[in-house]
Amino acid sequence: MSEFGSRLRELRRAAGLTMEQLAEASGVSARAISDMERGHSRAPQARTLTALAAALGLDPGGERDLGETARQQRTPAAGRPRLCEPPRAIKDFVGRADELDRMRRHALAGLGPAAVAVVHGQAGLGKTALAVRLADQLRDRYPDGRFYLDLRGTDPEPMPTGDALVRLLRALEVTARQIGETDDERSSQLRAVLRERRCLLVLDNAGSEAQVRPLLPSEGESLAVVTSRRVLGGLEGVERIALAPLAPAESAALLRAIAVQAADPRAAAEVEAVARLCGHLPLALRIAGTRLATRPAWTVEHLVTRLADADRRLATLSTGDLGVATAFALSHAQLSRPARELFRRLAHVPGVDFAPALAAVLTGTRPDDAADGLDELVDLGLLQQSGPDRYRFHDLIRLFAQERLRIEEPAGTRAATAKRMADWLLETAIVAGRWFEPGYGCLPDGYAGPVPLATAEEADAWLQAERNNWLGALRSASRGGQYQLVVDVAEAMHWYSDKYVRAEYWYDVYGRSRAAAARLPDRRQEVTHINYFSWAATNCARRPDEGARIAMDARRVAVELGDVKEQAWALRYAGDAWRLAGTPEAALPAYREAAELAEAAGDHDGYVQLRPGIARSLAELGRDEEAIAECAAALAEIDARPVAPRPALGARLNAQLTTASSLARLGRWAESLRAAEEALPVAVEYGYAGYLAEVHLTIGRARLALGARDAARPSLHLARDLLRDLPHSALQTLARESLRSLA
Known part of the structure; x- marks a missing residue:
């Protein structure tokens, strides 16, 4: 007694x-x-x-x-062993302030059933360290004990629930004679004991809802913190904390806390590089910092060099009994066989993220089946969901997937899978891009692809969402000698690229298509893609001098071939380059000669786009009345000629924009406002932010000049916002000056 x-x-x-x-x-x-x-x-x-x-x-x-x-x-007697004692707290714990605050507030809420928090996420995020940190911070709130139990959820055989119940009941000093015989009895006993006490349970590394559910308190003031690589979505009424990698500043702080070399302010850039190469994963950062701390002769730069080798990075991130790859392998071992195949084959994806359709191509399954596999990977923390139907790897898990791919599949299978993926991406890109081509503008008959491309909007959405993937596939095809395929993709993007004219990746696309076309026997195809490359150099890479040189090279080849149409396009692109370089006096005769050649070649699409170019050059030379007349003639030609919809839209918009800006310079503000308002729906339909900004800027300036200050303000603010990320310095300056005049 x-x-x-x-x-x-x-x-x-x-x-x-x-x-x-x-x-x-x-x-x-x-x-x-x-x-x-x-x-x-x-x-x-x-x-x-x-x-x-x-x-x-x-x-x-x-x-x-x-x-x-x-x-x-x-109070236990001195020296008396305690069961389920929490492990030692980490002294150099960094970050997680928001997560700790959420769990503290959840513990203190005191409403309804006993508090339960589930901390989940991929291996190496520091889930256990977070739970132990919370237990240490709340020791005074739980005077009846803080108890820790590793449920071994990633082991081949996790701890049976019955064993877990016995351990917890014994830790709570229920005698062996009193412990129930069945799991249901033991679970009831545990809830009854916890209802009468104020305890904190850390149930670490839970494998499933079924394993952990009987261990949770139901009523009273106790708190249970469950950690798991799985989401444990079947648990109801819990506070669910999804861990993410550390913020860059937190990663750097952790490295500085572990290794003296990292604390040197002169090594700040190298410390940031180590943190980035570790993917801001706490386990990787701790291993990297420990390796540095135990090797005094190393510098942080030395560690950066080692980690920079992607093929050796996972091996470098291993010390003693800790290893990033080892932690990932525990989750990998729990995957079903189809999910393992999917996991390793996703290493083929060239971009940052992807959709289920691409996963289905890699495995040869239906998108719905691939989505099930993706959910399994997400549930085990081997994949992250980055948006609705979008998935991505953590950088280090991608390296682990690549490692599994090399080990588990022969080279021939890997090559065939990679080619199947790349061909599908590029064939789909061609179908999507042709929505914007004058000769197509619709979905081909019999299209039965796994992604919806029934409208131009759907095609645009796919091209943007999968941009890094089809670009990666294009580079692969270029390296692999699939020259005609490279040219076909670039050709399909010709008119679509106008929608994103300032995107620098077009310089890469058309540089590759120019090089690919040079390897093919059709020289007319080659001159076309030299012209496209000139456009990309001038408008996308903002290298007008290079663009002009390329355009004149295209003209030389076109003259050799007797190709009048491509001569016109070459002069048009040279004119664009010279005008952008600030020499409209050189651009004007180039545009006029190009217009004559386009007329001779019967190229109506090219001709109607050259007339607004002539008008812009006149305007930039200060000849605004002539520019306005040229725009009126251009608009008449667009209506009179058999022009494809997209070229007609671009030509009309440029003529309207030039008219509105020339009228503004002449001080004819009411006419300028009418012209800009007529251009607005055309700019919206065209979809390029730069043109839309120019329209709103002119509308705002015109309203301001006409005394409608309140009406001017939203247009000017919108123009400024649209121009923020675009290289239109003159328009940006004009927008800022106009807004200052409103202050």
């Missing part, structure tokens, strides 16, 4: 009460009182103690004495 049990029995008898009478008066069960008196259970918690003291008629002093006896019983 314990000292508390003896004292309780003595007080009950002195009060002349039987166990049943004390139970009725206090609301505490007779069995619980019997267990306390015989020392078969721990002393009661504060609220139970208060109820017993009141029923026994104790004064405040007597209640304090009884409480002190209870506290002494709850």
